Amino acid sequence: MAVGKISEGSVYYDKPSKINNFLSRKRMKPIKVGLLGLGTVGYGAFRVLARNQEEIQRRAGRCIDVTKVAVRNVERAGKLVDGVCEVTDNPLNVVMDPEIDIVVETIGGDDPTLELVLKAIDNGKHVVTANKALLAVHGNEIFTAARKANVMVAFEAAVAGGIPIIKALREGLTANRIQWIAGIINGTTNFILSEMREKGLDFDVALQDAQRLGYAEADPTFDIEGVDAAHKATIMSAIAFGVPVQFNKAYVEGISKLSSIDIKYAEELGYRIKLLGITRRTDIGIELRVHPTLILAKRLIANVEGVMNAVLVHGDAVGATMYYGKGAGAEPTASAVIADIVDITRLHTADQENRVPYLAFQHDALSSMPVLPIEQIRTSYYLRLRVADQTGVLAEITRILANQNISIDALLQKESREGEPQTDIIILTHETQEKFINSAISCIEALDTVFSQVTRIRMETLS
Amino acid sequence: MAVGKISEGSVYYDKPSKINNFLSRKRMKPIKVGLLGLGTVGYGAFRVLARNQEEIQRRAGRCIDVTKVAVRNVERAGKLVDGVCEVTDNPLNVVMDPEIDIVVETIGGDDPTLELVLKAIDNGKHVVTANKALLAVHGNEIFTAARKANVMVAFEAAVAGGIPIIKALREGLTANRIQWIAGIINGTTNFILSEMREKGLDFDVALQDAQRLGYAEADPTFDIEGVDAAHKATIMSAIAFGVPVQFNKAYVEGISKLSSIDIKYAEELGYRIKLLGITRRTDIGIELRVHPTLILAKRLIANVEGVMNAVLVHGDAVGATMYYGKGAGAEPTASAVIADIVDITRLHTADQENRVPYLAFQHDALSSMPVLPIEQIRTSYYLRLRVADQTGVLAEITRILANQNISIDALLQKESREGEPQTDIIILTHETQEKFINSAISCIEALDTVFSQVTRIRMETLS
Numbered sequence: 032m033a034v035g036k037i038s039e040g041s042v043y044y045d046k047p048s049k050i051n052n053f054l055s056r057k058r059m060k061p062i063k064v065g066l067l068g069l070g071t072v073g074y075g076a077f078r079v080l081a082r083n084q085e086e087i088q089r090r091a092g093r094c095i096d097v098t099k100v101a102v103r104n105v106e107r108a109g110k111l112v113d114g115v116c117e118v119t120d121n122p123l124n125v126v127m128d129p130e131i132d133i134v135v136e137t138i139g140g141d142d143p144t145l146e147l148v149l150k151a152i153d154n155g156k157h158v159v160t161a162n163k164a165l166l167a168v169h170g171n172e173i174f175t176a177a178r179k180a181n182v183m184v185a186f187e188a189a190v191a192g193g194i195p196i197i198k199a200l201r202e203g204l205t206a207n208r209i210q211w212i213a214g215i216i217n218g219t220t221n222f223i224l225s226e227m228r229e230k231g232l233d234f235d236v237a238l239q240d241a242q243r244l245g246y247a248e249a250d251p252t253f254d255i256e257g258v259d260a261a262h263k264a265t266i267m268s269a270i271a272f273g274v275p276v277q278f279n280k281a282y283v284e285g286i287s288k289l290s291s292i293d294i295k296y297a298e299e300l301g302y303r304i305k306l307l308g309i310t311r312r313t314d315i316g317i318e319l320r321v322h323p324t325l326i327l328a329k330r331l332i333a334n335v336e337g338v339m340n341a342v343l344v345h346g347d348a349v350g351a352t353m354y355y356g357k358g359a360g361a362e363p364t365a366s367a368v369i370a371d372i373v374d375i376t377r378l379h380t381a382d383q384e385n386r387v388p389y390l391a392f393q394h395d396a397l398s399s400m401p402v403l404p405i406e407q408i409r410t411s412y413y414l415r416l417r418v419a420d421q422t423g424v425l426a427e428i429t430r431i432l433a434n435q436n437i438s439i440d441a442l443l444q445k446e447s448r449e450g451e452p453q454t455d456i457i458i459l460t461h462e463t464q465e466k467f468i469n470s471a472i473s474c475i476e477a478l479d480t481v482f483s484q485v486t487r488i489r490m491e492t493l494s
Numbered sequence: 495m496a497v498g499k500i501s502e503g504s505v506y507y508d509k510p511s512k513i514n515n516f517l518s519r520k521r522m523k524p525i526k527v528g529l530l531g532l533g534t535v536g537y538g539a540f541r542v543l544a545r546n547q548e549e550i551q552r553r554a555g556r557c558i559d560v561t562k563v564a565v566r567n568v569e570r571a572g573k574l575v576d577g578v579c580e581v582t583d584n585p586l587n588v589v590m591d592p593e594i595d596i597v598v599e600t601i602g603g604d605d606p607t608l609e610l611v612l613k614a615i616d617n618g619k620h621v622v623t624a625n626k627a628l629l630a631v632h633g634n635e636i637f638t639a640a641r642k643a644n645v646m647v648a649f650e651a652a653v654a655g656g657i658p659i660i661k662a663l664r665e666g667l668t669a670n671r672i673q674w675i676a677g678i679i680n681g682t683t684n685f686i687l688s689e690m691r692e693k694g695l696d697f698d699v700a701l702q703d704a705q706r707l708g709y710a711e712a713d714p715t716f717d718i719e720g721v722d723a724a725h726k727a728t729i730m731s732a733i734a735f736g737v738p739v740q741f742n743k744a745y746v747e748g749i750s751k752l753s754s755i756d757i758k759y760a761e762e763l764g765y766r767i768k769l770l771g772i773t774r775r776t777d778i779g780i781e782l783r784v785h786p787t788l789i790l791a792k793r794l795i796a797n798v799e800g801v802m803n804a805v806l807v808h809g810d811a812v813g814a815t816m817y818y819g820k821g822a823g824a825e826p827t828a829s830a831v832i833a834d835i836v837d838i839t840r841l842h843t844a845d846q847e848n849r850v851p852y853l854a855f856q857h858d859a860l861s862s863m864p865v866l867p868i869e870q871i872r873t874s875y876y877l878r879l880r881v882a883d884q885t886g887v888l889a890e891i892t893r894i895l896a897n898q899n900i901s902i903d904a905l906l907q908k909e910s911r912e913g914e915p916q917t918d919i920i921i922l923t924h925e926t927q928e929k930f931i932n933s934a935i936s937c938i939e940a941l942d943t944v945f946s947q948v949t950r951i952r953m954e955t956l957s
Contacts, residue, residue, distance in 0.1 A: 059847060079811045083671050089736055089859035090668045092847050187666075193812035195666025203650075203658025205553045206542055206832030273552055331818065334794060348542045349656035349819060349829035355794065356815035366812035369669030381844035384522060384555050396552035 061094035062376045064133045065125035065156075067147060069102045072161050072188070073137035074111055075361030076368045081115070091373045101125045126151040133375055135368060136160040145169050152176045152184070157379065159371040161188035161364055167262035170269070170276035174389040181383050185371035190263040191216050191340045193363030194356040195370065200270045200344065201391040207346025209271040211311035213324075213493055216263045218338035218358045219247045219254035220286050220306040224323075225336040228294050228303065234287060246338055256285035257306060257321040264308030267342070268319050272312055272400060273392030277319075280402035284322035293415060293486060296457050297325050300441060302413075303333040304488065316401040318408045325413050325459075325490040332493065343493060351493075406466040411440065414458040414468075415486040416475065420447040424480045425456065431474045432460070435467040453482060459490065524557035525839045527596045528588035528619075530564050530610060532571045535624050535651070536600035538824030539831045540575065554836045564588045589614040596838055598831060599623040608632050615639045615647070620842065622834040624651035624827055630725035633732070633739035637852040644846050648834035653726040654679050654803045656826030657819040658833065663733045663807065664854040670809025672734040674774035676787075676956055679726040681801035681821045682710045682717035683749050683769040687786075688799040691757050691766065697750060709801055719748035720769060720784040727771030730805070731782050735775055735863060736855030740782075743865035747785035756878060756949060759920050760788050763904060765876075766796040767951065779866040788876050788922075788953040795956065806956060814956075869929040874903065877921040877931075878949040879938065883910040887943045888919065894937045895923070898930040916945060922953065 064080075066073050077097055080087065088094050097115070101122040102108040108118045119125065126134055126147055134151040136158060138144050144165055151158055153176070160166070166173065166186055177184045187197045191214065200209070215221050219241055226237035238255065241247035253259045261283045269276045286306050297304050302325040311318040326333040331353060335341040340358030345351050357363035378386045388394065418424045425444070432439060440459045447454035460468070472485045527543075529536050540560055543550065551557050560578070564585040565571040571581045582588065589597055589610055597614040599621060601607050607628055614621055616639070623629070629636065629649055640647045650660045654677065663672070678684050682704055689700040701718065704710035716722045724746045732739045749769050760767050765788040774781040789796040794816060798804040803821030808814050820826035841849045851857065881887045888907070895902060903922040910917035923931070935948045 079669055083669060083810070086671050086736075087668060089855045090851065092851070092856045194815055195662050198661060198666050199658050202837060203661050203833055204829065205550060205836040206546060206829045208546055208549050273549075331794065331797060334797060346829065347546070348825040348832075350826060352657055352817070352819035354815070354817060357813050362811040363813060366667065366669045366809065369811075370666055373668040374665060377848045377850060378841070378844060380848045381841060385840045385843045387840060388553070388555070392552045393555045 059093040061096045062133060062372070063096055063098045063131050064135055064372060065128055065131040066097055066100040066135050066137065067122050067125055068137040068139070069100050069108045069111060070137060071361045072364045072368065073100070073135070075365035076135060076137070077112065079362055079365040079369060087369065087373065091376050093376060095372055095376070098131060099125050099128060122147050123150070126156065127154055131156060132379075133157045133159060133372055135372070136162060137368075139164070141165050141169060145173075148173060149176055152180045152182055155180055155182060157183045157185070157375045159185045159368055159375070161186070161368060163189040163259070163262040163266060167265040167276055167278040170266070174394070177389065178383075178394055183375050183378065183386060184389055185374060186266070187371050188364045188367035190266055191342055191354070192356070192358040192360065193366040194340060194342065194354045194358065195367065196267070196342045196354050197270065198370070199352070199354055200267060201387055204344065204346050204349060204352070207348045209312070210345045210347060211309070212267050212271055212342060212344050213332070213491060214264070214267070214308045214342035215305055215332065215335050215340050216308045216342065216358060217254055217257075217260040217306060218340060219251065220257075220260070221335065221340070222246045222338045223255070224286065224294070224304060224306065227289075227291050228298065231291060231295070233291050234289060255287045257283045260306060260308045261321045264310055264319060264321055267308070268310035268317060270391040271310060271344075272317055273390065273396065273398050274317060274400055275390075275397060277402055280319060282320040282322070282405040286323050289323050290486070293413070293488060296415065296443065296455075297413065298328070300443060300457070300459065301328050302326060302490070303328050305333065307491065309491065312400070313403070313409070315407065316403040319402045320405060320408060323488055325488055326493060330493055406464070406469065408465050409462055410465070411462045411490040411492070412460045412468050413488040413490055414460070414472070416456045416458070417453055417482045418456055419480040419482070420452055420454045421480065427478055427480065428456070428458075428475055431471050432458075435463070435471045437461070437463045437467055437471055522556040524559045525554075525596060525835070526559055526561045526594050527598055527835060528562045528564070528591060528594040529560055529598050529600065530585050530588055531600035531602070532563050532565045532574060533600060534824045535827045535831065536563070536598070537574055538828035539598060539600070542825055542828040542832060544578070550832065550836065554839050556839060558835060558839070561594060562588050562591060585610050586613070589619065590617055594619060595842075596620045596622060596835055598835070599625060600831075602627070604628050604632060611636060612639055615643045615645055618643055618645060620646045620648070620838045622648045622831055622838070624649070624831060626652040626722070626725040626729060630728040630739055630741040633729070637857070640852065641846075641857055646838050646841065646849060647852055648837060649729070650834050651827045651830035653729055654805055654817070655819070655821040655823065656829040657803060657805065657817045657821065658830070659730070659805045659817050660733065661833070662815070662817055663730060664850055667807065667809050667812060667815070670811045672775070673808045673810060674772070675730050675734055675805060675807050676795070676954060677727070677730070677771045677805035678768055678795065678798050678803050679771045679805065679821060680717055680720075680723040680769060681803060682714065683720075683723070684798065684803070685709045685801045686718070687749065687757070687767060687769065690752075690754050691761065694754060694758070696754050697752060718750045720746045723769060723771045724784045727773055727782060727784055730771070731773035731780060733854040734773060734807075735780055736853065736859065736861050737780060737863055738853075738860060740865055743782060745783040745785070745868040749786050752786050753949070756876070756951060759878065759906065759918075760876065761791070763906060763920070763922065764791050765789060765953070766791050768796065770954065772954065775863070776866070776872070778870065779864040781871045782865045783868060783871060786951055788951055789956060793956055869927070869932065871928050872925055873928070874925045874953040874955070875923045875931050876951040876953055877923070877935070879919045879921070880916055880945040881919055882943040882945070883915055883917045884943065890941055890943065891919070891921075891938055894934050895921075898926070898934045900924070900926045900930055900934055
């Protein structure tokens with residue numbers, strides 16, 4: 032039996048003739064791919080397709096050729112693709128090219144991306160995109176157009192980068208009634224939270240570290256304010272529950288106002304604070320929310336640190352499953368984009384009705400379960416109060432909570448510093464509805480023994 | 495917009511007519527499923543299909559009907575299926591039934607299972623099985639027959655139960671040159687190891703706990719000796735590297751000889767011991783091995799406790815990804831079986847060449863990279879020696895290791911107990927080849943200052 036060094040990509044076969052005749056067989060024509068954009072994601076996909084072409088072809092059964100790339104800077108792109116494919120500065124040359132089977136959109140944003148994606152679809156191209164913002168906002172329009180044109184739209188890279196979470200939700204867990212999903216789906220904020228906890232840094236300092244290391248953009252708003260995570264949670268929510276994408280209904284709260292003292296107190300109580308994208312099915316509708324969340328430190332997902340992502344999915348049959356990996360970066364994202372390309376080469380000959388539906392559920396079987404306003408969600412809470420260090424204060428506060436039928440799970444009163452008339456009280460509540468906690472907080476803040484605002488952070492048991 | 499209680503499975507739609515006309519549409523004929531066996535897995539699949547049929551149909555686009563079940567005890571099965579489908583005591587009535595599209599094998603073992611599966615294939619049935627033993631040993635024969643008959647064979651449930659790891663390896667990571675896989679893929683042994691560590695129990699006691707709780711069988715040999723894990727590792731190895739299944743080449747070592755003192759010493763050094771199924775691509779061949787393994791306690795996978803499973807996969811583009819969930823049980827396994835059934839309904843109209851290959855790689859593009867004998871694998875080691883508490887002993891031992899070019903990463907010498915002339919020495923080595931450690935150990939055991947055998951446990955950095 033032939034044995035060979037395979038680290039350079041050369042592989043030996045029982046009969047060497049086999050692989051040659053396999054690689055050269057003309058039986059199946061190559062799949063032609065056009066790239067829109069050659070930035071981090073676009074060039075990452077181009078590079079990985081080139082490096083692993085033999086391995087990918089041995090799986091897909093046919094050659095995947097990038098035949099055309101549309102970019103702003105033709106000269107720079109020309110150097111990168113080095114004559115392997117045509118380079119144009121006009122994206123229409125890609126989306127209208129009759130030779131191209133699959134258009135891969137890596138431009139980002141929605142202008143002119145939406146228009147280009149719709150044009151590609153109208154021209155009968157299958158589309159692969161990593162653009163969560165586009166799908167979370169314009170997904171329904173795009174999927175409707177794609178169904179009419181009988182083409183596929185794949186977007187594994189749009190959520191959690193290289194982790195095949197869309198495939199797991201859409202195909203791996205089809206047997207399940209999915210009950211909830213909770214994910215660390217933004218690496219920038221997870222890195223900042225890890226830094227704040229491990230080094231006791233304040234948010235601003237940790238953010239600067241993240242920017243210096245290239246984990247946060249010059250304008251980090253989309254990441255730190257939770258918008259990026261909400262785009263991803265919106266897409267997972269639609270696929271999990273068979274509802275349209277409805278980003279405008281999502282509750283979005285970032286980490287920019289999070290204070291390091293709360294991370295410290297949470298740790299003292301055995302918890303870690305993570306920015307979670309959460310979507311849950313309830314009797315009255317769907318919860319769809321992104322916010323800092325206390326999680327028991329012993330939970331596996333609480334130990335996902337740095338820029339890593341992880342998504343916890345709970346189905347009625349399978350129970351809890353978790354998917355962990357890199358949520359961003361050129362090659363992890365490329366890994367997801369290429370998986371979509373291979374999926375399309377596999378499914379494009381199947382009847383449309385037998386393909387995987389865009390949102391996991393058949394277009395005419397979507398549910399109209401409403402997304403609940405945040406006041407109607409149910410969870411437990413961490414409250415931090417600055418109070419006068421005198422008798423009776425705690426009695427007043429607990430009475431207010433009792434009046435709202437909020438029961439206390441744990442309470443931590445910090446010793447006031449030498450000669451200080453004020454002290455911190457931390458309260459962990461049992462599950463209640465957000466509107467009750469809101470009323471309780473406003474009553475508590477009205478007490479003249481309570482100073483400054485009450486800090487409120489949501490908690491999840493994830494069990 | 496209609497809002498409704500959905501916990502009982504009733505879902506509301508924008509136009510109630512929609513769902514009715516969707517559920518009742520005759521356009522797509524139901525997929526007919528025949529079950530071989532109605533035990534834990536078989537009845538689990540039957541139950542979940544019934545409970546979630548509406549949700550599953552909204553995804554699959556068509557009805558999935560179990561039309562026939564073959565069992566030993568017809569009376570018992572009759573009560574379970576309660577008239578929903580036909581019950582027979584002759585499996586041939588299922589595999590030969592011209593009406594049936596998919597045969598789901600849940601009998602286990604290989605006699606008469608292999609014969610039945612091949613008969614079903616010859617009769618043009620697609621096959622779904624959870625039978626890792628069957629596939630790890632007879633997989634090549636089964637897949638060859640299936641290709642000739644132009645049918646699919648799906649086996650998500652064969653590895654890590656409800657975790658969609660086969661789908662991740664075969665489809666989610668197609669862009670990657672997979673470098674290695676390391677998995678906790680046997681819940682029984684992971685439960686026993688957790689008990690031994692958390693409660694300081696000896697193996698025999700922990701095994702009895704597992705048996706009392708139903709996590710270990712009356713004859714636990716297959717689990718505790720690593721055979722079950724090796725079946726699963728063999729299947730993952732084939733899919734990851736595009737090689738035939740070759741269980742007979744796997745190195746298999748269980749946990750029955752593991753002593754609680756080593757778990758204790760490992761913890762003192764910052765490690766945990768897990769039974770890992772490992773397969774790795776090297777320049778000279780493939781490593782395929784199952785054995786107790788020291789892992790740094792801070793690694794996420796080291797914190798997977800109890801009966802839970804987790805598989806860590808390293809690809810060149812995506813980096814490390816991990817998949818976590820329940821590896822056994824009626825409904826988690828059913829979740830995987832049903833996902834396979836839905837996949838088949840989606841792909842059965844695609845050209846065979848465009849379907850997902852049985853082993854992830856096209857049949858004519860498999861590699862003949864050899865599986866390496868254990869002496870040729872490279873890893874690092876934990877060694878425990880019982881030595882005379884006198885000067886010079888350590889010098890002799892370190893000289894022997896140096897002679898084999900084995901460098902020491904850490905060394906722990908325990909204080910000998912009051913008046914005891916012997917003491918324990920624990921050595922952690924850097925990476926070396928197994929044959930060098932073997933020579934070193936035999937030299938060390940020959941020293942008259944070393945008592946009893948040297949305990950050797952392999953270590954993995956998983957980075």
